[in-house]
Amino acid sequence: MSESSRRPRQHNPEESPTKAMAWALVRLRDEHELSLGQMAKSAGYTRSTLSRVTEGESLPKLPQLQAYLKGCGVSSPPWETLLKHAQEAVRHENRDIKSLQDFAVALKSRCEADLPKQSSDKLLPDASVLATTWHRVASSTLESAATTPLPALPALPAPTEPEEPEPSRQERPKPHPPTVRPAGTDDSMRSEQPSSPRSAAGPLPPAAKPPPTPKPPRTSGRHMGLIGSATVLALLASGTVWAIAQNNGTPSHGRAPSDRQTTATTPTSPAEPSPDDPSMERLNAARKGKVKWNVGVKRDQPGLSGKVGNKWTGVEIEYAKAVTEALGIDPENIAFFPRGTSGRAELLENNEVDMFVGTYGISEERKKGTADHPAVLFAGPYxxxxxxxxxxxxxxxxxxxxxxxxxxxxxxxxxxxxxxxxxxxxxxxxxxxxxxxxxxxxxxxxxxxxxxxxxxxxxxxxxxxxxxxxxxxxxxxxxxxxxxxxxxxPEYYGIGLKQTSFALQREVCKAMEKTADRAKELYGKFAQQEAKVISDLTECPAA
CATH class of the missing domain: 3.40.190.10 (Periplasmic binding protein-like II)
Known part of the structure; x- marks a missing residue:
């Protein structure tokens, strides 16, 4: 899948003001259940331009934000004001908590106004807590970067005079400086660089002596060592800051944070099985009560799924609990996430939910995916x-x-x-x-x-x-x-899973087999006029 059609990243709003702004914009798109392609048509911009707005690496520029809001069909001025607060917060992130508090208050207010379906105000802590968290993360990041000892740098060899005049630049490429890596870094952590002609083809043959040319002034070995050391120190320090910033975020309210990144998908064919299924890590952690098991459900469907006060009720809710319990997870450890029909695949692909139980019809189009919607893996039907x-x-x-x-x-x-x-x-x-x-x-x-x-x-x-x-x-x-x-x-309902969660699919299928009687009990009252409970799990892999 091209960069322009990838799904937006999911961010932890408590990590930094920049991440919080990206988080809110992703939620805004989810609120209106729009694909990137639909937004691009409305805004008159490319999908690549719009996708960069929610990358979370930096705050969006004003024209990009305006295009994104136009694609969502949302009034631009309130979000432009929010962007100004965010810019001030980022500018004074580790020094002035007042600017962080102003942005946190504005963010909460904007979410309450524009994200009513998602109850986003409940997914964010109080503004004062949010600002304090940002300030603590930024301060600890800088402090850690300053106090983390850097590995000793080996001395650079002093240059020696060549016995013969050096060949011209066209005859011999300038050799690469020696690579300095921190102790304990293996090859998997190093970006691959094209090898120099000397390393690829062995020693260069003796070059023909050209006419003598004036030599450029040489830099002393000591001077070269100082420049190289300073460069490496700067790179290592920036890498340390980045690594700490990535790991100092506080978990989001309402659901456990995910350490998985969204992978690109091919809309014309299902993904291949992954030998290391990250969904199994989530399953095992949920079994131990370390994380919530996130289940996507439909909202406002009488008798099937709905929320009365703070409690989710309905046949689909009870079935989701039964399957979850059969997976070895305490039903009290479930977090339900409501979503409409058109946004279900995105929830799964973006790792916001672990499975979706909500009148999810199995079809070839949904299993293969489209340009606007990622593919879905199903367990069932039931x-x-x-x-x-x-x-x-x-x-x-x-x-x-x-x-x-x-x-x-x-x-x-x-x-x-x-x-x-x-x-x-x-x-x-x-x-x-x-x-x-x-x-x-x-x-x-x-x-x-x-x-x-x-x-x-x-x-x-x-x-x-x-x-x-x-x-x-x-x-x-x-x-x-x-x-x-x-x-x-006829529509055949299945449990939706992320397209690469093949190991989890096997576990869910086993759980559905264990809960077959419970499914008949729950859905039996709907079994009329060609509607019926299904026991043949044709979407499940053979045992």
Missing amino acids: FSTPEKIMMQASEGPNNAQIRGRSIQVNALEDLPDDTRVCVVQGSTADIFLTQQKKFEKRDKQSDYSLCVNNLDENYDAVLTDFTILQNFVQENPGKFVIASDPFGS
């Missing part, structure tokens, strides 16, 4: 459901209100051309309508509840999984009606 249509009820069996008219609708073909259709972006129904070139002017929302809540005013029909729709019908007796005939192919 349930199947047909795709159906829900409308506002009218008088008569299967009658629906379409543009104020009472029409009998049994199948997709019965919907008039002027029907106002709503789907969730990236859902199976959305993909099906695109392939069939039907209702191309449909609205695409991030959540089913946004479609359903506007069904009587802005929309005439909502298309999605029957299992999702029937729960809305049960919560609103007499208000909605579901067409009798399904469309497209």
Whole structure:
């Protein structure tokens, strides 16, 4: 995958003001569930330009920030003010805690205003705590860099006079200075450099004597040693500062930090198995209670998954707990992360969640990935459901209100051309309508509840999984009606995993086998009208 289509890094906002700014911008994009390609089209900039805004190595420049915000469809001035606070905080990071406090307050305020779905204010500590953490990390980084002893440098050999005149620059390349490395550094930590002609082809043959040329002034061996020592000291000190800065961050609130980096993916084919699956490190740590087990779930799906107060409830939530417990993890050690349909693959790819349990339909497109969405590895399936249509009820069996008219609708073909259709972006129904070139002017929302809540005013029909729709019908007796005939192919739900987590997939599949009876108990009440519990885990590798 090219640099311009990689997913943004996930940052620890407590590490530094720069990381916090990048963290907030990544969350802003997640809030609107936008791909980099979609943002680039809206902003009129390349994906590469927009991706650099959230790299977290330095604060974005104002034009880059404005382009990023335009891609998100967000008002620019409040974030420009936040950027000014961030610049002041970075300028005085280890000296003036007041500027850090001002930025922390502005950051909290901006997140509360623009990131309501993610409850980002709860993922950040109090502003005073955040500023104190930044100040402590910056101060300890500088102090550690100043007190860390540097390895002794070997003496550079004094130059000797050549017996013959030196060949011209064209005849013999200037030799590389000797490489000085800290003690204990192995070859794996050293960047590969092209070898010089002398090392690659052995000693140079004697050069023909050219006409005598004036020699340039020579630098004394002592002077060369001082310059080389100063350069190496500077490089080692900067490397020490970088290493300490990378390891002095305080864990984020709400979930355990991840030490894994997002890897580039090829959208046309699944990733190859990795011999060292980092997800297993997370699993073993969660089993010991050292880290939270992060589970992605859908939000606002009646009967399936939702949050009442501070408690997550629903069939999908209970199933996620059962599988987690079968993995050897205490269910109390779960942290749930809500996300809409179009943002699930990104959560997994960016290591924000360990697995996703949320009406996640298995398809070849999702397994292979696209230019806008990374590939997903599945375990399962555990349930199947047909795709159906829900409308506002009218008088008569299967009658629906379409543009104020009472029409009998049994199948997709019965919907008039002027029907106002709503789907969730990236859902199976959305993909099906695109392939069939039907209702191309449909609205695409991030959540089913946004479609359903506007069904009587802005929309005439909502298309999605029957299992999702029937729960809305049960919560609103007499208000909605579901067409009798399904469309497209049945949806098979699986547990989503990062595309390289093959070892974790085997563990999850074992856990699903252990919890087969629990799955029947939980999903049995939804097993009607072609919806059914699945026990044949066809996406799981053979034992």
